[in-house]
Structure formats: C-alpha cells, structure tokens
Amino acid sequence: MTEAGTFVFDRFSESHVENPYPLYRRARAEAPVYYADAFGVWVVTRRADVRTVLTDVERFSSAFGIRTPLVAADGVREILAEGYPEVPALLNEDPPAHTRTRALVATAFSPRRTRELAPHVQRLTDALIDGFAADGEADLVGRFALPLPLRVICELIGIPAADAGQVRAWTEELKTLTSFDATPERQREAAHQSVAFERYLAALVEARRADPRDDLLTGLVTAEPPEDAGGRFSTTELVSLLITLIFGGHETTANLIGTALLLLLGHPGLAAAIAADPARADSLVEETLRVDPPVQGSFRTVVADTELSGVRVPAGAQVFAVIGSANRDPAAAADPDTFDPDRARPDRHLAFGRGIHFCVGAALARLEARTAITTLVRRLPDVRLADGFRAPYLANLLHRGPTRLEAVWSR
Numbered sequence: 001m002t003e004a005g006t007f008v009f010d011r012f013s014e015s016h017v018e019n020p021y022p023l024y025r026r027a028r029a030e031a032p033v034y035y036a037d038a039f040g041v042w043v044v045t046r047r048a049d050v051r052t053v054l055t056d057v058e059r060f061s062s063a064f065g066i067r068t069p070l071v072a073a074d075g076v077r078e079i080l081a082e083g084y085p086e087v088p089a090l091l092n093e094d095p096p097a098h099t100r101t102r103a104l105v106a107t108a109f110s111p112r113r114t115r116e117l118a119p120h121v122q123r124l125t126d127a128l129i130d131g132f133a134a135d136g137e138a139d140l141v142g143r144f145a146l147p148l149p150l151r152v153i154c155e156l157i158g159i160p161a162a163d164a165g166q167v168r169a170w171t172e173e174l175k176t177l178t179s180f181d182a183t184p185e186r187q188r189e190a191a192h193q194s195v196a197f198e199r200y201l202a203a204l205v206e207a208r209r210a211d212p213r214d215d216l217l218t219g220l221v222t223a224e225p226p227e228d229a230g231g232r233f234s235t236t237e238l239v240s241l242l243i244t245l246i247f248g249g250h251e252t253t254a255n256l257i258g259t260a261l262l263l264l265l266g267h268p269g270l271a272a273a274i275a276a277d278p279a280r281a282d283s284l285v286e287e288t289l290r291v292d293p294p295v296q297g298s299f300r301t302v303v304a305d306t307e308l309s310g311v312r313v314p315a316g317a318q319v320f321a322v323i324g325s326a327n328r329d330p331a332a333a334a335d336p337d338t339f340d341p342d343r344a345r346p347d348r349h350l351a352f353g354r355g356i357h358f359c360v361g362a363a364l365a366r367l368e369a370r371t372a373i374t375t376l377v378r379r380l381p382d383v384r385l386a387d388g389f390r391a392p393y394l395a396n397l398l399h400r401g402p403t404r405l406e407a408v409w410s411r
C-alpha cells in the first residue's frame with residue numbers, strides 16, 4: 001500500500017497482469033473498499049461485499065455502454081450513427097427492462113438447447129485436434145481454446161461457419177473502438193468496422209424473420225414476451241443482444257479453457273487421472289473458475305449514497321466488484337490460494353456472477369470446457385507443456401487468461 005491508503009492497481013504493471021492475487025489479498029485485509037485514482041473506480045474485494053454489489057440491483061445499477069467509446073475521437077459518433085444505435089441488452093440493463101429481456105432470452109436459450117449442442121461441441125473439438133495432432137506441438141490457445149468457443153457460439157446463434165473468422169475480426173475491432181489507447185484514426189476505422197458488423201447481424205435477423213430455422217437466432221426473433229412485458233425484440237435490440245452474446249460467449253470461455261489446460265498440464269498425473277475418469281474434469285473446471293476466473297470482476301454504478309465494509313461510497317460512483325478476489329476470500333474456501341482439483345465444494349465461487357445477471361451461458365461454458373479437456377487428454381495422452389514455457393497473460397483488468405500455451409506430445 002502506498003501513502004493515503006491507495007493501492008497501485010495498474011493493469012499495465014507486469015506483476016499485476018501476471019498475478020493479481022497478492023494485491024487482492026492485501027486489499028481484502030487492509031482496504032477492502034478503496035478508490036483507485038488511475039481508473040476512477042471504487043475497488044471492492046471482500047466476498048460478502050462483492051456478492052452485495054452483484055445482487056443488490058436497487059443500490060447498484062448495471063447500466064453502461066458496451067460499444068460506445070468513453071472518449072470518442074472526431075467523426076466517430078457520425079460514423080456510428082450510420083449503423084444501429086446501441087441499446088442496453090441484458091448485461092447492461094436494470095429491472096424492469098432486464099426482466100423482459102431475460103425472459104425472452106431464457107425461452108430461446110433453454111437448457112434443452114445447451115444439451116442438444118453436446119454432439120456439436122464434441123465434433124468441433126475433435127475437428128480442431130485433427131488439425132494439429134500430427135504436428136507434435138501447438139499453441140493450444142490459438143489452435144484450440146480460442147477457436148472452439150467461437151465456432152460453438154456461431155453455430156448456436158446460427159451464423160454460418162464460413163463467417164466465424166470475420167466475426168472474430170469484428171469483435172477485435174469493437175474492442176479497439178472502446179480501448180483507451182486507440183489513435184483517432186484507428187478509432188474511426190474501428191467505428192466503420194463496427195457499423196459493418198451491425199449491418200451483418202441485422203441482415204441475419206431479417207433472414208430468420210423471413211425464413212425461420214432451428215437455431216437460437218430464430219428463437220430470439222420469435223420469442224413471445226411474458227404478459228405485460230412489452231413486445232417482441234426489435235431488430236435494433238437483437239443487434240445489441242447478439243453482440244453481447246458473441247462477446248460474452250467466446251473470449252470468456254477461451255480463457256477458461258486456456259487457464260484450465262495450464263493448471264492441468266502444470267500438475268503431473270492429473271491428465272492421466274482425468275483420461276481414466278473423465279468425470280474428474282468437472283472438478284478441474286470448477287476449481288479453475290474459483291482459483292483463476294476468466295472474468296475478474298464486474299462494474300456497477302452506485303444509485304444512492306451507500307456503505308460497504310464501513311466505507312461510504314457516493315451516489316454516481318463506479319464500483320468494480322472483484323470476483324477474482326471474492327473467490328479467494330478465506331471466508332469462502334479453506335486454503336483459498338491453493339489450486340486443489342480434489343476440493344470438496346469447488347463450485348462455491350462467483351465466477352459466473354450471482355443474482356439476476358447470473359451468466360446465461362454458464363452451462364454452455366462448462367460443457368465446452370469439459371469436452372475440450374476430456375477429449376484432449378484422451379487423444380494426446382502424453383501432452384505436456386513445452387520445456388521452459390511460461391504463459392504470457394492478457395494485459396486487461398477485466399478478462400484474464402493465457403494468450404499462448406505451447407504444448408508438445410509424441411506424434
């Protein structure tokens with residue numbers, strides 16, 4: 001801790017990017033709710049407070065922009081006006097609007113649809129491994145953890161497989177649009193690409209309206225709202241919702257698979273144990289979500305002056321509830337910093353959030369991670385980390401996962 005009770009909470013500090021957990025531990029003990037100047041947000045690290053921030057929708061609002069740059073360069077707003085306006089979509093909605101959207105999404109995104117996806121997830125997993133098995137080495141993030149969820153979310157929504165690469169490129173452009181370090185020129189280019197993405201999605205929506213199929217998009221287009229809860233989704237709403245689903249559905253899961261593989265290969269004997277008893281993969285996935293969650297936290301806006309752990313947080317303030325810290329709070333788990341794939345209740349984590357915003361894709365993410373792990377250890381029984389490999393991490397405050405994972409095996 002530096003003077004005046006402030007922590008250095010710097011997403012670009014190398015030690016923090018590589019391992020944020022020592023900082024979280026100190027924050028929980030010394031300053032569980034503190035104002036981080038560099039970001040202008042209140043950082044909340046204790047499990048009980050994180051739960052409160054995530055679940056108390058009266059005090060903590062989820063309204064924020066996903067596609068709108070905080071500081072838009074000249075011309076960016078004019079370019080974006082050529083596309084579809086950003087409207088809140090689930091993640092960034094408060095009740096009662098959230099209640100209607102969630103009900104509509106729930107009818108289309110049913111547990112049955114997730115279960116039905118299992119054979120597709122298996123087929124896509126095998127096809128990816130077919131692509132590199134004979135090489136004896138691969139970057140398992142670039143060739144496996146990242147493409148799998150991307151293809152799954154495209155197939156789920158009903159986006160043609162041939163367009164998956166373009167969809168990925170567009171999501172990168174959207175990230176550039178809202179990143180702090182894009183030059184004005186780069187921001188304008190990203191705004192053009194964002195408009196192209198929106199038009200592509202709108203055309204897809206119109207195509208399903210004219211010609212329904214058995215996919216999530218058709219389900220969303222035709223979903224009927226519960227009584228007194230507004231009408232069906234408009235095209236503008238669906239464009240925003242699809243962007244939320246595509247964003248929420250692929251990089252998060254890629255980071256889960258990448259981190260789980262890193263933990264798996266770092267623990268000799270675990271791969272063989274899972275190959276012998278695939279049900280053990282479930283505990284590995286839950287323990288990964290607990291000890292090193294892909295989504296490190298969530299933002300909220302304080303609706304009225306409030307108090308957390310005895311600290312007064314003013315109305316209008318931005319709060320960052322650190323899930324990665326809450327999961328390692330000693331109040332939540334014994335020996336919380338230890339990765340223990342045999343932990344009795346590894347699922348007592350907040351990795352998918354809590355309350356009304358609980359992740360709609362949790363079952364799908366678990367299915368993908370389980371399939372990826374069990375199939376990899378079965379097909380490449382002696383897979384191991386390349387000699388001396390040390391994982392580089394995303395330089396990001398919110399999302400966490402290895403950007404590369406070099407593995408080797410005998411051909």
Ligand code: HEM
Pocket residue numbers: 054062090091092102153244245248249250252253256293294295298299350351352353354356357358359360361362364365
């Ligand atoms: C390991 C993978 C994933 C993680 C760690 C994750 C994490 C989360 C978290 C923490 C939240 C709550 C955010 C908040 O309260 O502010 C959330 C919500 C959400 N997630 Fe996920 N997610 C994952 C996978 C997915 C997938 C596969 C999809 C879509 C197919 C998805 C779509 C969503 C959506 C739409 C919401 C908003 C729900 C609402 O506001 O009602 N996520 N996710």
